[in-house]
Amino acid sequence: MTATSPPVPAEQNVPTPAKSAGVSPLRRLFSELTRSTSGFVGLCLVLAIVLLSVIGPMGVGTSVPGDPARAWEAPSGQHWLGLEGAGKDTLHLLIIGGRTVLMVGFLAATITTVIAVAIGALAGYFGGRFDALMLQLTDIVMTVPQIVLLAVVGAFYKLDSPTLLALIVGVLSWPVLMRSIRAQVLSLKEREFVEAAQLLDVGWVRIVFGEIVPNMASYILINFIIAVTNAIYAMVGLYLLGLAPQRGVNWGIMINDAWTKGAMFNPDAMPYIIAPVTMIVLLQLGLILLTRTLEEILNPRLRDR
Amino acid sequence: MAADAVTADAPPGTGAPDRPDRHVGESLGHRIYHSFILRRLVRSAFVIWVVATGVFLMVRLLPGNPVDVYINQQIALYGKSYEQAAAEAQNYFRFDPATPIWRQYLDYLWGLLHGDMGSSIATPGVTVTEKIAHYLPWTLYSVGLALVISITIGLLLGMIMAYRRGGIIDHAVSIIGSGFHAIPNYLLAILIVVVGAVQLGVIDYTRMRGNVSPGVSPELSFRFLSDIGYHATLPMITYILTTVGTWALIMKASTTQVLGEDYVTVARARGLKDSRIQTNYVGRNALLPLIAQIATQAGFIVGGAIFVEQTFSYEGVGLLLFESINTRDYPMIQGVLLVVTITVVLANLCADLVNAALDPRIRLGEGGAA
């Protein structure tokens, strides 16, 4: 169950990527991506936010001085976004607030993708009882709304560190992804190069992870990005619920601050709320544009003539 | 194909059955249909059971589980003995932590079957079931109504987009849909409040929050119905805006595919009226993939309800869950999780049944040669 449920194609239309000779498929993907406006915009957005969040803190420093007497000061030339409840510079907080979000998002997505690829590839390739079991399992896990499940887990067990958060989110999100991977593996399984490898008696490990999976590289990339959007949605949600570690500064905590402490209703607090929300929305938007464009590239049928 | 000559295409006069299979199959077909329902019911019950067991595992068996935490707390803070603490726990969780595990599990299941999910720790004296029963209808109302509106609008938009590809509506909905898709539903709710109410003042937040205006009593009257509609507007708008784009895109993809199918061309060749083709030939077939998505989207909306209801002070199970989490009211959390899951499972079941009703291939099984 994904927060940003992928457009129909990710599951129903299984694109068949060509095995390329010469230019690496990822490079070709990249060049085609930059040719489409929405893909280019998406890529720029994501890169901009990543750069800001990774390099920004090195520039402005991670400690933010605050003078409570100047709480909620309006934006000025010195403080573009004004000051927040403890007198700290909102813009400064914004810049250093992205790191954790990105880190958790990408880490969780990586965990999800690795698990989903491993299980999906094996289930798709071997079929049989293992496959049936996995399908049943994913069916059941997908029934519970992801955020509710995460909220409950977060409530029962303390999520002490961002890494733990990423781990939990990552581990609980693999079912949906696994189905996509499995579908793709099922279609690739019938191709000649797999048959050839089988005849060569190469051993299933090499076939599955050496032949099939590399052929799905771009498809896996798309699903990885979708997993990132998913993870970010889940993570920010958990921060809002106060279930994620409230230490440090990140966009999620900023919004949680505003939400639970009533800053929402304070007109002066608007920049403090809107800023992190905007960052998250822009990030998600960029990621979604990327996935849409990548899907169109892989599956030309989707392109509007 | 060779079966053709042997079975179905027997030349006339060679004993073609007077009561064709279909009539015998009438009762057989009924049986299959019913067993389809039965099968789905059994499957749904199974899923619920698995989730309930999973919850039990989390609540009771994993290290650091809430029951142990509660008991230890009682012992540490109030100096109670283990037996006393366990007895208190039983009050809330409905199974006695001192008894063997299998006993606890059975008690737990037994309680569930009787609708007994324990008592609230945060509000003593109130059972979990009571409280949920009070909050659940509001969520079902707002989410359900929003889902219906969202699907209807999305459906119409999607069909228009498919018929007029590249047109204004196509581009507009794609862009706006993508935009809204990128906004997590909880953030949208916050934005609505911050921008709409606080900044712009167009939304009268204080009047619109909550479920119902003070002084309006629940009765089947226009006043009551319009009042709860008024209060449900903000949460519903949030749900609708975040999902309508998805529905439109799914419907567009589905309709586009159906429009390319042979039977649509044949329908035009047959000189059928356009209106008939659009509804019975294109519409009914394009709808099918949508139904499969209903349960997923419903689950997604219900998940978002946790935040949306909190933001708008709308007293549904989402708000309940949020509060329970804050107060660490474990029996309540557990109860809400189960109820939410059961709701989604039932939604799944309904979607499957509707699908079977609309698609004879599912209802009667993939046929092939009759």
Add this chain to the structure above:
Amino acid sequence: MPTSPHTPAPAPGTSDRTAPVLSVKDLEVAYRTGKDASVRALRGVSFDLYPESSLALVGESGCGKTTLGLALLRLLPTLGEITGGSITFTGDDGRAREVTDMTAAQLRRWRWSEAAMVFQGAQNAFNPVLTIGAQMADTLRDHAPGRIGKREILERSAEALRSVRLEPRRVLGSYPHELSGGMKQRALIATGLLMHPRLLVLDEPTTALDILTQRTVIDLLAELREEFGFAMIFISHDLALAAELADRVITMYAGTVVETGSTADIFSSPRHPYTSKLINAVPPVSGDLAELASIPGAPPSLATLPPGCAFAPRCELATDECRAAEPALIPLVERPADMTHAAACIHHDQVHHERKVIARA
């Protein structure tokens, strides 16, 4: 542009009971391939079809025969359009109408009631969520001038199904996926005959079926023609089918008519090299061909046609004169009712058709 020597088409609006059902003149169809580019799929096709006669359109894939069939009922896909020529249809009432000029509403009424088409591949021709009976009822209802009662719908549907040897009780209540391929094909034909059209166009009616079912359908079509008296055009690459069912044959190549004539004339003495090769490519049942003849080369790409005769690159009789200008249809043997044997080849007298059959020992 090759024109066929035939009687002039009746002017639209006049009434003539001996007129041809269909009169096609210089029909041109193009498919849009890009923003400003298009490909000519039909380059001036003309023929007349008389009542109750049957015509076979044969040729390799891509020669334009399916396009022609679709164009006749104006069912071309969105990328295709009729760019020239005329299609004149004369109905039971003797009135001649211009199909190319019909409005959408007129088309809708005309389609199926006067001219019907049975498409290639019956697998997906029926709406999967409605029963066969419901779909037949839809057809009748949307064509009825006023209200039409359930009883009448049932009777007419049952009659149509019985004429194709299907059991109404069984088929009417069935969904498409419950019927076999052969049954679906026959149900499709039945639906086509529901309104007793004057013209029936069939696109590859037997291609997707097994041998036995093919036989059934072919016999059925012959009987139905007798019973209902419609004019039939069927499109096929199967010459054997043509030999069985058609009164006359038109061979198409690269979007034009290269030979036309009665079945007897065409099969006994084809006068276009292409037709001759087509016939020779069919192995006989009685013995072996001396050499299994196939046609060298491949069908041309319609986007890059050579000047002159389109078949010249693959023809051993080709001379410079052939490549200079596209040959017109040259009438060879005059016959009535547009059965004149004509071929678009300037070397038609050099086409020696021999089927060297070696009888099996």
